[in-house]
Amino acid sequence: MTFRFGRRGRQAPGFLWIPAVAVGLLSLAPVYYLAVRSTERGWEPWRDVAERSLWPLLVDSLQLAVVVVACSLAIALPGAWLTVRTDLPWRRAWAVALALPLAIPSYVMGLAVVAALGPRGLLQDWLQPLGVERLPEIYGLPAATLTLTAVSYPYLYIVLRAALRAADPSIEEAARSLGSGRLRAFASVTLPALMPAIAAGSLLVALYALSDFGGVATVRYTTFTRAVFLEYTSSFDRSRAAVLGVMLGVLAVTVLMLELLARSRYQSRLRSARTAPSTPIPLGRWRWPATGYLAIIVLVSEVLPVFVLCWWLGRGIAAGTDLPDVRGPLEHTLTLGLAGAAITTVLALAPAVLSARYGGFMARVVEQATFIAHALPGLVIALALVFFGIAYARPLYQTTWMLLLAYVVLFVPNALAALRAPLLRQDPHLEDAAASLGRRPFSTLATVTLPLARPGASAAFVLVFLTIVKELPATLLLSPPGYRTLAGVTWSTSSEAFLGSAALPGLLIIGLAALPAAVLAWRGDDESIER
Template sequence: MTGLPNPAGPSPLGRWRGAGLLAPAALAIAAAVASPLVLIGVQAGEAGWEQARRLLGRPLVGDLLWNTVTLALAVTLATAVLGFGAACLVERTDLPGRRWWTTALALPLAVPEFVRGYSWVSLTSSVRGYWGAVLVMTCSLYPLVFLPVAATLRRADTAAEEVSRSLGRGPLATLCRVTLPLARPALAGGALLVSLYLLGEYGAFAMLRYTTFATAIFTEYKLGFDAASAAQLTLVLVALALLLVVLEAGTGRRGRTVRRATAGRGAAPARLGRWTPLALAALGSLTATALGVPVYALGYWLVRGSSTTLPQASVITAVLTTLGYSAAAALVATAAAVPVALYAWRRGTRLARAAEGAAYLTRALPGIAIALSVIHFVIRYAQPLYQQPPMLVAGYVVLYFPLALTAVRAALAQVPPGVEEVARSLGTRPAAVLARITLPLVLPGLGTAAAMVALTAGTELTATLLLRPTGTETLATRFWTYTSGLAYGAAAPYAALMVALSVPPVLLLTRRTLGADPRTETTR
């Protein structure tokens, strides 16, 4: 997703003389989104080099680094294999019920990571620890790889794969030598998002009792009140995130050019034949594990728990509050992502790439680090906003801006450069070309960006606990209150509502990302 190449090279927009406000606006937004990094650096510097040496030299830090890196490697590899494999089965074979499987494979995105952890832990305590964390996070995050890879395969011209098969190469050889390089940019972008999620996740790991840098940072901030030590630990996460962004940039851009398949140009799907039952069993097992277990756990606790004693007004208020804040964050983040995506994609300079990379780095920061950065800024420079709704919205925007940027950037990759050039040749001003040509063409991508931000902001936990106005309760905070007291039955309604509210954005995201099926259109 983040590494999709520009199929037609730099757009004429990159040579606009009149788009003088684009660069300042993009750089200002990127600087605002990345400002928590500056604050973390300042806080870390306040402790001094001697304390940093003692802190980072502790055996605990080595253990945290090992736990975080090994988990990230295992989950990223597992999600890459599962996501790519599922996308190939759905998009390149005659798998029965392809449309149904596409939806079922994407729906696990509707279950927040900490709700998934709650689902497993409430049923069995044996899931705690490293392998439990690998299982839970793989089930949560593989759709981040499946969706962009499936979208790439659906839109790509299949001529190279047809030629490969006509030369006598079997399905496996074609998959490894042609299909995999074709999907490499999408695969690398999805893997980057998975890795960044893992670096900053707290709620699921707290439930699974698996210690990472994020859980240790939460302890330093919340329990030890040591902002300087926590900031120094957070800098390690930033370094890991920077390494991931650099690796993705190199890996993703080595993929082959993706060309949109023309009508009727889709290749004949590979015939599974006697492997059809095995393929169905594999996808069925994946769906049952990723989606069936949470649904079963929520149903179990709704029936067997004490959820019927909850006041209805409390549930309704939490729903309305969650919807309001997530919608506000989605609108602001999507609007802010447009200038940054335009600047990075159309200009392609080092400064543009640096601004885009800095925005992505914030996704690796734990929610509590972002929250305390926002609190620090508000107290010093905007005190009237302290414990007001804009403070919580700002935290959401900073946290989930990379998701909006990813979706908008992918949408820009689909804009035909010739359309803009024709408009400019007719004397249309750059601003008018942007408003009348470019933005309408990327409007579906803007909808995807808003859906992604709303989906994640509506289930954000850690930042919400610190930034919410006094007395404000969202579904996530009410859920956490009950699960902290092991009241699994009382927590179930809030978890179920979070999942229910997340389903429409996930369905919209799936439709916007994949678009129409060329084989279905041809059949029509």
Template sequence: MCVPLVYLVLRAFEADPETLVQVVFRLRNLYLLGNTLALTFSVIVATTLIALPLAWLVVRSDLKYKTLLAFLGVMPLAVPGYVMAYALIGLSGFSGFANTIFGVRLPRPEGLWGATLALSLYTFPYLFLNLRSALMGLDPGLEESARSLGRTRLNSFFTVTLPHLWPALAAGWLVIGLYVLGDFGVIALMRYEVFSYAIYTQYAAAFDRIYTAWLALMLVGVTVSFIVIESWIARRRRYARVGTGVARQAAPVSLGAWRPLAWLFLTLVYGASLGLPAMILAFWLNIAPIAFDYATLWQVFLRSALAAAPAAILAAALALPIVYLTVRYPSRLAWVMDRLVYLGYAIPPLAFALAMVFLALNVMPWAYQTLGLLIVAYTLGFLALTVGPIRSALLQMGTRTEEAARSVGYNRVQAFFAVSLPGLRRPIIAGALLVFIMVVKELPITFLLAPTGYTTLATRVFAHTSEGMLYEAAPYAALIVIFSSLFVGLIMRYEGKR
């Protein structure tokens, strides 16, 4: 985890002091920083306006079909950001869906508002999941106490409920912020210049590699500041109740005359986040040439799967001993190792890939643009995703079963493989599946590290869409969405069984 970042720093400081001053204090850097922060905060505001009322309706209201509504609230995760951008672009223009079907020529979405719309419709489930979990675990007695003291329902929500949702909001904002900072596909298709776009164009055009390294370090600095702010917010208050008794489930709130407005809100959210990409993909698939090469589609899918499967297996294999060490033998060293696991995921993908490029070119040029290096980058970048499920299961398992096995003659290793490992099979598979699907949808790392001519589903969608060849991109985008939808369904089914 540390070596690529070290090489990124070394590359950045290769220049002489005068060149460093010119590179670091360029006026363009402030322009890129302003655009990056504007996009990040715009997406955070937009996703909050979507996810907060959506979570409240799904958890606290008396609406029917809440399980289905919750599932639909998570389903946009199956639509990658660049596919959402593809759908918005396919809706507009002379040959777009709106003009072809309704005769209404919509302007092409681009710039800050286009990127904000595409990213918000895809990322709001991250915040929705956090808020839904927080509302389900919040003691309704807190709001009832406020109501008994004369506060209205709306006032008690803003003064009692909302402050208790700050940890969930901060955690969701952090995930969304990190994603926006590292995104490349959406901002490139929407023609909006931020740090990640500048990094790619500088590297691809081979203009100034030192400036590219500094742009990557600046992006890492912005990312670290977001992590620090989230940690500071989480430490400032206490959120546990101090009263006696057992927390209850909140009674459903009757919407009354607000029910039609609630259904209108849900229809708009689900229609824009799910219906729009499905409709646009169906439209372009319908007008696509009959002679489309589906053999190529299958070949590209196999390439994506053959790169994702080894990365998923390797990530699970690396996560298991790290989790076991940090849970069973906690220490300062174990804590440092646990934090380092998240380094690859916290660094924006484009900056992380660029660090891997510098590492390969300086130390092992034979590995540059090889499938092996791409798989290693995938593994390090998404290793953190496998840690959570395994850690939760190992903590719930406790140590008594292993101690009982040792009492009848097993040593530590035998006890782990005979008793603990079978109980960790489901979380290991769940973590590996999560890495697998993230790799299939991944774009920035693939762009910089993939072997020459090695195309994946994600790169095909982006390449065709950026060239305006929307019907050629449709089959690849549809396959990504269908495949990802199956995975999201597995997540929800797993949650129900838990």
């Protein structure tokens, strides 16, 4: 039937709209306020920024994004293909291991890169006896590329895995039955089918590279985010920071729009495909080189940071230095993570139910509103909330509530995506069935829709918790004075020459984030981590 899957004409119960629209407005408020703030001093700061720093910042930011995307592709494409389509040994374990850098914050990775490869770093220590006095300069683009590739390739990898799993393997079989070799079949049939997914995933990585603040700051590579932060902390007049924030925001939203475009194309192309289990492609003598390649990736992106941190921690203990007290920050991080995850998941419920179970124009508008906020780098949202707090919400400003508000604005889209995925998989007529059995809309929601949202809700909770634990810029800008979190301690001690103090909180963050990340990757909630 033509209209079987259309949810057109389904009337969503009115009481769902109030929280959904509220969440949409909440997401837009900081964006709106940042725009207002940036034009408060007229066009003077704009002209100033445009003349002095716009061009170099744009070049450096885009340069980093392009290089990181290229490196991520070189990792994610073989990684996804090997773990989905071949008989690689320990496939499932590799699949999880490749997604695990999700647990490592970019500033911790940056720290590890500098500590390992920088001047007076680990590598030089080892090479000194051999007469090597100086290593090539690592700060800047090389370290930024290494750092951001290591932490952002998993986003592309997850998108590609999902696309490869959804792609019908029989089209490749069809190509082979028409006389194409394995390689030609992949290149002529599978790869073109993957192109939209590659585009969408690459743009996601680019967005990450443009939005990241902690990673580029630790390796001293100045992109828009670092410039915003420097303006914010160094000058009294914050208009320039606001202007730079708006420019970065426009750049990020542009990238996100391109990403949505690519995504809509690959979803329409792949969703209907039947997902038959395919016979794994035998790797033959390529098994061990392939395993080796993946091992190097895991070694650099996961083992290296953990090892470096442990090594510094050991040296710190051996040298008898005072380790920072992490009990307070640990407690704060846990409180913020749990409370933030709970609030965000609850707030994302109404828009998720509307968009996944009812659809329609207004549901899309609300969803898009939350995604605009999502496109903006955490630093920009945090900056906007600082301005907003000072101007309109004085009692909230510099309280943990403001920080939680920032987390909600930042991570509602993640929770929404995680909630949506399982809701979309259910028969679209379940609510109709309940209505035809005489249930009122509220009762239908309570007895049918919400129970179905439970698996999605737990995924959303875990995902948001993991992200909050890692989050840096909003935590830096909005934490109440004296309220220290693990991320804050890691950041503030990392500028010290001796990394022993930053090692412990850094390891704790990885420890807290690793388990949720592994659970999500193991359960295969690809759709929920994607965002």
